[in-house]
Amino acid sequence: MNFFEVIRFSLRGLSANKLRSALTMLGILIGVAAVILLVAVGNGSAKAISDRIEALGTNTITVMSTGRGGSSSTSLTKDMADALIDEEMAPDVKSVSPVVSSSATMTYEGTDHSVGTFVGTTPAWFTASTTPVGRGSAFTDDDVAQGRRVVVIGKTVAEELFPGVDPLDKQVTVGGALFTIVGVLEDKSSTGFDDANDRAVAPLTAVQQVLTGYGALTSIVVEAADPDKVDAVQGQVSTILNQKLDVDSSSTSTPYRIQNASSLLETQSETAATFTTLLGAVAAISLLVGGIGITNIMLVTVTERTREIGIRKALGAPRRVILTQFLIEASLLSVLGGALGVAAALIGSQFAIVGVKPVIVPSSIGYALGVSIAIGLFFGGLPAARAARLRPIDALRYE
Amino acid sequence: MSRPVLQVTDLKKIYGQGEATVHALRGVSLTVERGDYLAIMGSSGSGKSTLMNILGALDIPSSGQYLLDGVDVSRLSDGQLALARNRLIGFIFQAFNLIPRTSAVANVELPLAYAGVKPKERRRRAMAALEVVGLADRAGHEPNQLSGGQQQRVAVARALVTEPALLLADEPTGNLDSKSTDDVLQVFDDLSAAGRTIVIITHEREVGDRAKRLIRLVDGGIVTDTRQSPLHLPPVGAAPVAQGRAMVAGRHTR
Numbered sequence: 001m002n003f004f005e006v007i008r009f010s011l012r013g014l015s016a017n018k019l020r021s022a023l024t025m026l027g028i029l030i031g032v033a034a035v036i037l038l039v040a041v042g043n044g045s046a047k048a049i050s051d052r053i054e055a056l057g058t059n060t061i062t063v064m065s066t067g068r069g070g071s072s073s074t075s076l077t078k079d080m081a082d083a084l085i086d087e088e089m090a091p092d093v094k095s096v097s098p099v100v101s102s103s104a105t106m107t108y109e110g111t112d113h114s115v116g117t118f119v120g121t122t123p124a125w126f127t128a129s130t131t132p133v134g135r136g137s138a139f140t141d142d143d144v145a146q147g148r149r150v151v152v153i154g155k156t157v158a159e160e161l162f163p164g165v166d167p168l169d170k171q172v173t174v175g176g177a178l179f180t181i182v183g184v185l186e187d188k189s190s191t192g193f194d195d196a197n198d199r200a201v202a203p204l205t206a207v208q209q210v211l212t213g214y215g216a217l218t219s220i221v222v223e224a225a226d227p228d229k230v231d232a233v234q235g236q237v238s239t240i241l242n243q244k245l246d247v248d249s250s251s252t253s254t255p256y257r258i259q260n261a262s263s264l265l266e267t268q269s270e271t272a273a274t275f276t277t278l279l280g281a282v283a284a285i286s287l288l289v290g291g292i293g294i295t296n297i298m299l300v301t302v303t304e305r306t307r308e309i310g311i312r313k314a315l316g317a318p319r320r321v322i323l324t325q326f327l328i329e330a331s332l333l334s335v336l337g338g339a340l341g342v343a344a345a346l347i348g349s350q351f352a353i354v355g356v357k358p359v360i361v362p363s364s365i366g367y368a369l370g371v372s373i374a375i376g377l378f379f380g381g382l383p384a385a386r387a388a389r390l391r392p393i394d395a396l397r398y399e
Numbered sequence: 400m401s402r403p404v405l406q407v408t409d410l411k412k413i414y415g416q417g418e419a420t421v422h423a424l425r426g427v428s429l430t431v432e433r434g435d436y437l438a439i440m441g442s443s444g445s446g447k448s449t450l451m452n453i454l455g456a457l458d459i460p461s462s463g464q465y466l467l468d469g470v471d472v473s474r475l476s477d478g479q480l481a482l483a484r485n486r487l488i489g490f491i492f493q494a495f496n497l498i499p500r501t502s503a504v505a506n507v508e509l510p511l512a513y514a515g516v517k518p519k520e521r522r523r524r525a526m527a528a529l530e531v532v533g534l535a536d537r538a539g540h541e542p543n544q545l546s547g548g549q550q551q552r553v554a555v556a557r558a559l560v561t562e563p564a565l566l567l568a569d570e571p572t573g574n575l576d577s578k579s580t581d582d583v584l585q586v587f588d589d590l591s592a593a594g595r596t597i598v599i600i601t602h603e604r605e606v607g608d609r610a611k612r613l614i615r616l617v618d619g620g621i622v623t624d625t626r627q628s629p630l631h632l633p634p635v636g637a638a639p640v641a642q643g644r645a646m647v648a649g650r651h652t653r
Contacts (some may be wrong), residue, residue: 002515007513009512012505014499014501016500016501017400017500032468109478112499211610277607307496308498308499310496311496311497311498312498313457313481314455314490314496314509314511315484315485315490315509315510315557316481316482316483316485316486316513316514316561317481317485317513318477318481318482318513319478319481320480321513391455391458391459392458392484393457393458396457396492396496
C-alpha cells in the first residue's frame with residue numbers, strides 16, 4: 001500500500017465527515033486568526049501613538065522660557081535665536097526658528113473665527129515642525145525681512161472662514177491689520193486636545209508688529225541636521241544659551257527649558273514595549289485556549305473513530321497505515337485551518353478594529369501557525385497511535 | 400488429505416483476575432478441514448464469541464495453540480497478524496461493521512487496498528464480490544441507505560473479496576429479520592457449495608441446521624460435535640434453485 005493511497009484514504013476520511021472536518025478547521029482558524037489579529041491590533045495602536053509623536057518632529061528641540069513676568073534678563077530674544085546659528089559652536093544645528101505665538105481673531109467678510117494659535121516665525125519652521133503647506137505656498141525669508149502681512153492658515157481655519165470658497169489670495173483682518181492668505185497647511189493629526197489644524201502662521205516680524213510686540217519670543221525651535229544628533233544639538237544649544245543668559249555652569253536651574261521630541265519618543269517606546277509584552281501575554285493565553293480547543297476536537301475526532309480503526313484492523317490494515325492515515329488527516333486539518341486562519345487575519349487586518357488600524361507582526365503568524373499545527377498533529381496523532389496499538393477486538397468494543 | 404485450514408488445541412481464555420476471574424474458554428480443541436461448513440452453537444455466555452474472536456486473530460488466547468493454514472498465530476508479529484487477517488481470514492460481524500459514509504463498493508475494496516491491489520483490479524474484484532452476494536446494483540449506496548440484510552451481504556462480499564482460506568461469521572443473522580436471514584444464509588450455502596471453508600456462530604436453530612457440521616458449546620467447552628452432511632457435497636440448504644448463483648459464485652471466486 002503506497003503513500004499516495006494513504007493520502008486518498010485520508011481525503012476520503014475527511015470528506016466522509018464534512019461537518020466535523022469543517023468544525024475542526026474552524027476551531028483552528030479562529031485560534032490562529034485571534035492570536036494574529038490581537039497582536040496586530042496591539043502593534044497597530046503602539047504604532048499609531050509613535051506616529052503621532054513622530055509627527056511632532058523627532059529631530060527638533062524646542063527651547064522655552066521658564067521665566068515669569070517677562071523679565072528681560074531671562075526671556076528668549078531674537079538675538080539669542082540668531083546666536084544659535086553658529087558653525088563653530090553649534091555645528092549640528094540645521095535651522096533655528098524663533099517663534100512668537102498668541103491667539104487672535106480673524107475676520108473675513110463679517111465672519112469671525114478665533115484662531116487657536118497664531119504663530120509668528122521664519123520659513124524654516126515649516127520643515128522643523130513637520131507642518132508642510134498643502135495648497136499655495138509658505139512665506140519667504142524676504143517676507144520675514146520686509147515684515148509683509150501674509151499668512152498661511154490651518155485647515156480648520158479655512159473651513160470656518162471660507163466654507164466652499166478658495167481662501168488663497170483672500171484678505172483677512174487680524175488685530176486691525178490686513179493679512180493676505182498665501183497658503184493652507186496640510187491636514188495634521190492632532191496630538192492632544194488641541195486642534196493642530198486650528199492655527200495660522202505668519203512672518204515673525206509681521207506678527208510682532210501687529211500682535212505681540214517686539215518683546216520676548218515664546219519659543220525657539222531648533223532643527224538638528226540628523227535625528228541622531230538631537231542630543232548633541234541640545235548640548236550645543238544649552239552651552240550657547242548659558243553664555244548668553246549668564247548662567248553659571250554649575251547652576252542646576254536655567255531660565256529656559258528644552259523640550260526634546262526624541263526623549264518623548266523614547267518614553268513612548270518604553271510604554272509601547274510594556275504594551276507589547278502585555279499583549280503578547282494575552283496572545284499566549286488565547287493561543288493556549290485555542291490549543292485546548294484544537295486538542296479537544298482532535299481527541300474527540302479520533303476517539304469517536306476508534307471503532308472504525310478496529311474495523312480497519314480486522315480487515316488487515318497494518319498499524320503503520322492506520323497511523324499514517326490519521327496523521328495525514330490531522331495535518332491536513334491543522335495546516336488548512338491554520339492557513340485559513342492566517343488568511344482571515346490578513347483580511348481582518350485591512351479594517352480598523354475599535355478605531356485602531358492593525359499592523360501584522362510577521363513573527364506572530366509563525367508562532368500561531370506553528371503552535372496550532374504542532375498541537376493538532378500531536379493530539380491528532382497520539383490517540384490515533386494509541387488506537388492503532390489496541391487489539392482489534394478492544395478497538396471494536398470501544399464505545 | 401491437505402492440511403486443515405484451522406486447528407486449535409486446548410484453547411483457553413481467562414478474563415479478569417482473582418475473584419472476578421471468568422473462564423470464557425476451558426480448553427477447546429477443534430480441527431476444521433478445507434471446504435467444511437461448520438456452525439458453532441451455544442447460549443449466551445458459552446464462550447462462542449470469544450472463540451470466534453480468537454479464530455479471527457482479533458484477540459489472543461490465554462493459552463493453547465492456534466494453527467491457521469498451518470501457521471502458528473501466536474508467534475506472529477503485529478505486522479504479520481495484520482497480513483494474516485487480510486489474506487487468510489474473512490470476518491463477518493453481527494453488527495455488520497461497515498465503514499460509515501463510505502459507499503458499498505469502497506467498503507468491499509478496503510481489504511484489497513490494504514493488500515496492495517491496484518485500484519482498477521480492486522474495483523473489478525469488488526464488483527465481482529458484490530455480484531456474488533447479489534448487490535452489484537447497490538454498489539454506490541452508503542451503508543445507511545441499505546437495509547440490514549443488504550448491509551450484511553456487503554459485509555460478506557467484503558469478507559470474501561480477498562479469497563481468504565477461511566470465512567468467519569459471528570452471529571451474521573443476529574440483527575436480521577427472517578427474510579434477510581434467508582438471503583444471507585443462501586449466500587453462505589452458495590459459497591459453501593463453491594468450496595469455501597466457513598465457520599459460523601449462531602444461537603438460531605435453523606442457521607445451525609443448514610451447516611455440514613454442528614458444534615455445541617457450553618460453558619467454554621465443546622459438548623457435542625455432529626456431522627450433518629458430508630464434507631465434499633454441497634450443504635443441504637443449497638437448493639437447486641440457487642444452483643445458478645452458486646455457479647456464478649464459483650466462477651468469480653475460484
